[in-house]
Amino acid sequence: MSSPTPAxxxxxxxxxxxDLPVPFSLALAGAGIAVVASFVLAAWxxxxxxxxxxxxxxxxxxRVSQLLDASWTRWAIRAVGLIFAAYVAVxxxxxxDILTNPTFGVVYVWLWVGLVPLSLLFGPVWRLxxxxxxxxxxxxxxxxxxxxxxxxPLPAGLGTWPAAVGLFAFVWLELVAPGAxxxxxxxxxxxxxAVITVFGALVFGRRWFDCGDPFEVYSxxxxxxxxxxxxxxxxxxxxxxxxxxxxxxxxxxxxPGPGAVAVVVVLLGSTAYDGVSQSTGWVGFVQRAALxxxxxxxxxxxxxxxxxxxxxxxxxxxxxxxxxxRGVDAARRLPGAFAGSVVPIAxxxxxxxxxxxxxxxxxxxxxxxxxxxxxxxDLFGLADYEVHAGLVNDPQVVALVKIGAVVxxxxxxxxxxxxxxxxxxSRREALxxxxxxxxxxxxxxxxxxxxxxxx
Amino acid sequence: MPDxxxxxxxxxxxxxxxxxxxxxxxxAMLLVVLALGVGSGTGSESSDTPVERLEVTIEDxxxxxxxxxxxxxxxxRIELTVTSDEEDALHVHGYDEEVEVQPGETATLSFIxxxxxxxxxxxxxTEQLVYQLIVKP
Numbered sequence: 001m002s003s004p005t006p007a008x009x010x011x012x013x014x015x016x017x018x019d020l021p022v023p024f025s026l027a028l029a030g031a032g033i034a035v036v037a038s039f040v041l042a043a044w045x046x047x048x049x050x051x052x053x054x055x056x057x058x059x060x061x062x063r064v065s066q067l068l069d070a071s072w073t074r075w076a077i078r079a080v081g082l083i084f085a086a087y088v089a090v091x092x093x094x095x096x097d098i099l100t101n102p103t104f105g106v107v108y109v110w111l112w113v114g115l116v117p118l119s120l121l122f123g124p125v126w127r128l129x130x131x132x133x134x135x136x137x138x139x140x141x142x143x144x145x146x147x148x149x150x151x152x153p154l155p156a157g158l159g160t161w162p163a164a165v166g167l168f169a170f171v172w173l174e175l176v177a178p179g180a181x182x183x184x185x186x187x188x189x190x191x192x193x194a195v196i197t198v199f200g201a202l203v204f205g206r207r208w209f210d211c212g213d214p215f216e217v218y219s220x221x222x223x224x225x226x227x228x229x230x231x232x233x234x235x236x237x238x239x240x241x242x243x244x245x246x247x248x249x250x251x252x253x254x255x256p257g258p259g260a261v262a263v264v265v266v267l268l269g270s271t272a273y274d275g276v277s278q279s280t281g282w283v284g285f286v287q288r289a290a291l292x293x294x295x296x297x298x299x300x301x302x303x304x305x306x307x308x309x310x311x312x313x314x315x316x317x318x319x320x321x322x323x324x325x326r327g328v329d330a331a332r333r334l335p336g337a338f339a340g341s342v343v344p345i346a347x348x349x350x351x352x353x354x355x356x357x358x359x360x361x362x363x364x365x366x367x368x369x370x371x372x373x374x375x376x377x378d379l380f381g382l383a384d385y386e387v388h389a390g391l392v393n394d395p396q397v398v399a400l401v402k403i404g405a406v407v408x409x410x411x412x413x414x415x416x417x418x419x420x421x422x423x424x425x426s427r428r429e430a431l432x433x434x435x436x437x438x439x440x441x442x443x444x445x446x447x448x449x450x451x452x453x454x455x
Numbered sequence: 456m457p458d459x460x461x462x463x464x465x466x467x468x469x470x471x472x473x474x475x476x477x478x479x480x481x482x483a484m485l486l487v488v489l490a491l492g493v494g495s496g497t498g499s500e501s502s503d504t505p506v507e508r509l510e511v512t513i514e515d516x517x518x519x520x521x522x523x524x525x526x527x528x529x530x531x532r533i534e535l536t537v538t539s540d541e542e543d544a545l546h547v548h549g550y551d552e553e554v555e556v557q558p559g560e561t562a563t564l565s566f567i568x569x570x571x572x573x574x575x576x577x578x579x580x581t582e583q584l585v586y587q588l589i590v591k592p
Contacts, residue, residue, distance in 0.1 A: 017549035018573030020589060283584045284522035395571050395592050 018278070019356050022399040027453040030403040034410045034445045038438055041414050045431055049423040051247040051416070054232050057240030065237045074128060081129035091372035092190075097183040100374055104181055105365025107190075108174060113358045115215065116350055119223040123230075126219035132194055133209060136201040143202065150205030158211060159258025162200070164266055166193065166214030168305070171270035175277060176297035217263055221343055243416055246340045247423075260339040264346060265312055268444065269305030271349040275451035276300070308444075312342065315440035323425040323433025337424060338437060341417035345441060348409020349448050352402040356392050363387045402452055410445040414438060504567065506532045511578075511585050513539035513556070518583040526589040529571050533588070535564040544579035547588070 059065070067073060092103040118125050127133075140147035169189070179185040193214075200208040209216050229245040231238050276282050277297065286293050316335040367385040371377045378384075391397045421434035507527045512519045527533070537545050539556045545564065546553045549572060554564035568574075568590045576586040 016551065016574070017570070018575070020571060020573055020591065280522040280524045280584070280587050283587075287518075287521055287583050 019398055019402075020395045021455060022402055022449075022452040024453050026399050026403050027449045030407045031446055031449050034407050034449075035442055037407075037411050038414050038442055041411070041418060042431065042434060042438055045418065046422065047427050049247070049419050051241065051244040051419045052423050053244065056244055057229060057231065057238030059231070060237040060239065062236075068237060069235075077128045078134050082131045082134050085131035087369075087372065091369075092183060092187055095183070095373045098374065099181060100368055100371075101183065102365055102368040102372055103183060103186060105361055105368055107186060109358060109361045109365055111215065112170070112174065113350075113354045114362065115219050116222050116347070116354075117358075119219040119221075120226055120347075121228070122223070123226040123228050124216070124220040124223035126213075126216045127209070130209065130213065130216060132197050132201070132213070133206070135194075136198050136206065136209075139198060140202060145202055146205065147201075148205050148207075150201065150203050150208070152203060154204040154207050154211070157258055159260065160211050160217050160263050161259035162208075162212035163214045163217035164259050164262035166196075166212065167218060167263060167266045168270075169193075170214055171266065171273075172298065172301060175270060175274055176294060176301055178294050211259070218267075221263060221267075222347060224340065225343060225347065243412065243419070246343060246416055247419060258336075261309070261312065261335045264339050264342045265308040266305055267346045268312075268342065268349070269308040270301060271346070271353055272308070272447065272451065273301045273304040274353055275448075275455050276304070279451075279455040311440050311443065315436040318436035319421070319433045322435065323421075323429030334424070338417060338420055341413050341420055341437075342441075344409045344412035344416060345444055346409075348406040348413075348445075351405035351409070352448070352452060355401060355405070356398055359392045360387055360389060403449065406445060406448050406452070410441060413441055417441065504530060504532045506534060507568075508534045508536070509576075509586055511535065511537045511539075511545060511576075513537070513541060513543055513578065513581065515540070516581060518578050518581055518585055520585060522584045522587065524587045524589060526591060527568055528591050529569060531568050531590070533564075533566055533568050535576070537562045537564070541580070543581060545576060545585070546579055547574060547576050549574040 060068075088103055088106045091101055095101045095103065115126060137147050139145075145151060170193075173180055173185070173189050177185055177189075197209070197213050200212045204212075210220075211217070224246045225242045226245060227239050227242055229238055229240050230236065277300065282300075286296050289296060313335050316338050319338070320334045363385070364387050367382050367387075370380045370383040370385075372379070417437050418430075418434055421430045421437075424430075425433040505528070507525065509525065533547075535545060535547075535554065537543075537554060537556045538561045539558065541558050542556070544553055544555045545562075547564070547566070549570070550566055550568075552564055552566050554562050556562040568588065571590050571592040574588040574590065575584055576588060577584050
C-alpha cells in the first residue's frame with residue numbers, strides 16, 4: 001500500500017479510474033432505438049415549423065426579469081467570476097506543480113465540463129462570469145479606447161472562426177499537449193488566451209468576446225438548449241422549450257453563419273478523438289510508432305475534426321441538392337442553417353464522456369480549492385470533504401446514463417433538424433431534403449456508441 | 456371550435472407522441488437489459504479467490520506487452536511479475552499500487568482487484584501503457 005509520489009501521479013495525467021466499457025447489448029439497444037426513432041420521426045413529418053416562434057415562451061414575472069437585469073446583480077456575478085479567477089491564478093502561479101493543485105480540476109473539470117450544465121440551466125453565463133470582460137473594460141478606460149467599438153470595426157466575414165480556432169487550441173491542450181497536467185503548460189496556454197482575447201477586444205471592441213472567446217462561444221452554444229431565454233423583441237427573460245430556444249433567430253450576440261459549423265465540428269471531432277485515443281489499439285500503435293506521440297495525436301485530432309466537417313458539410317449540401325431551399329443563395333447557407341441541430345448530439349457525447357469525471361473530480365476539486373497552495377491550509381473547511389460517488393459507483397447506472405445521453409441527444413438532434421428542414425424547404429421537399437443529414441446523424445451516433453463499448 | 460383547437464395542436468401532439476414513445480421505448484429496453492444484467496451478476500461466489508497472472512518484460516527500452524486489455528471480475532487477485540534490464544517502476548492507477556524493479560531482477564506485485572472500473576498499468580521511466588485492466592462487477 002505504498003502511496004505514490006507526486007511525481008508519478010503527475011506523469012500520468014488526470015484521474016485514476018476510468019469507466020468500464022458499456023456492455024455491447026446496451027450499445028446495440030441504443031443503436032437500434034436511435035435508428036428506428038430517426039426514421040419514425042422523419043416519416044412522421046409535421047408540415048410547419050413548430051419551434052421557430054421567436055416571441056413564444058412563458059415570460060418570467062417582470063420583477064424577476066428586472067432583478068436579473070439589475071446592474072448590481074450583473075456586477076455581483078462579474079465580481080464572482082473575477083475573484084474566483086484571481087484565486088485560481090494564485091494557485092496556478094504560486095502553488096506547487098502537483099496534481100493536487102486545484103488549477104487542473106478548475107480548468108479541465110469545472111470550466112470545460114461544468115460550463116455545459118451551467119449554460120444548459122442559465123443560458124450563456126460565461127458572458128457574465130468571464131473575468132476577461134471586466135479586465136478589458138478597465139484596460140480600455142485606462143488606454144482611453146472605446147470598450148464598445150475598439151479601434152477598428154470587426155471584419156464582417158469573421159463570424160465565430162476565431163473562437164473555433166480557440167476551441168481547437170483548448171481541446172488540443174486537454175487531449176494532446178505534452179504536459180497538459182503540468183502548471184507551466186496550463187499557465188502558458190491561459191496567458192496566451194487572455195492576452196489574445198483582451199488584445200482582440202481592445203482592437204475590435206467587446207464584440208470580439210462574442211466571436212473570439214472560445215469559452216463564451218462554447219457557453220452560448222449549449223446555452224441555446226437552455227429553458228431560460230431572452231425574447232428578442234423586448235429582451236425579457238422567458239421560459240421556453242429548449243428546442244424552440246435552439247431554433248430562435250440570432251439575437252444580439254449570436255453570430256451565425258461563418259464559423260458556426262467549425263465550432264460544432266471541433267466539438268464533435270474532438271470528443272470522438274477523446275474516445276479513440278483511450279483505446280488500447282491506439283495507445284499500442286502510438287507506443288510502437290517511430291513518430292512522437294504529440295505529433296500523432298495532433299494529426300489524429302485534426303483528422304477526426306476534418307471527418308466531422310466533411311461528413312456534416314457534404315450532408316447539408318446534399319440536402320440542398322435534393323430539395324431546393326427557399327430564398328436567395330439559400331443552398332450555400334444550409335451548413336450554417338442546420339448547425340444548431342447538431343448541438344444536442346454534441347451534448348450527448350459530452351455527457352457520455354465526461355459525466356463521471358465531472359461528478360468525481362468536480363467534487364475533489366472543491367476539496368482541493370480549500371488548500372490552494374498545498375500548504376495544509378483549509379480556507380473553506382472543505383479540505384476533508386469526502387467525494388460522494390453515489391450512483392456513479394454503479395457501472396450499470398453509468399452505462400445507462402451514457403447510452404441514454406447519446407440516444408436522447410440524437411433524437412433531439414433529429415427533431416431539431418426536421419423542424420429546420422420544414423422551415424427551409426417547401427413542404428413536399430422537406431422530407432427528402434433532410435435524409436442526407438439524417439443518415440450522417442445516425443452515423444455519428446453509431447460511431448459514438450461503438451466508441452462507448454469498444455474503449 | 457373544439458375541432459379547430461385539435462387541428463392546430465395536432466402537429467405538436469404528434470411530436471410529443473413520437474418523442475414520448477421514443478423515450479418510453481428507450482426506457483423499456485434499457486430496463487430489460489438492466490434486469491438481465493443484474494440477474495446474471497448475482498451468481499454464487501466461490502470461496503477461493505480467482506487469480507490473474509500478468510507478466511511484464513522491459514528489454515532494451517521495449518516494454519512487453521504493449522497496451523493489452525485484460526478483463527477480470529471484481530475480487531480477482533492480480534499477480535504482476537516484472538522482469539527488467541533497467542531500473543523502472545510499475546504503477547497501477549486507481550489502486551495506487553506501485554512496484555520498483557532493479558536491472559536484471561524480477562519483482563512482483565499482488566493486489567486484489569476489489570473495485571470495478573478501468574485501470575491503467577503503466578511503467579514509470581519508459582512511460583508505457585502495459586495493461587489496461589478491466590475489472591467487471
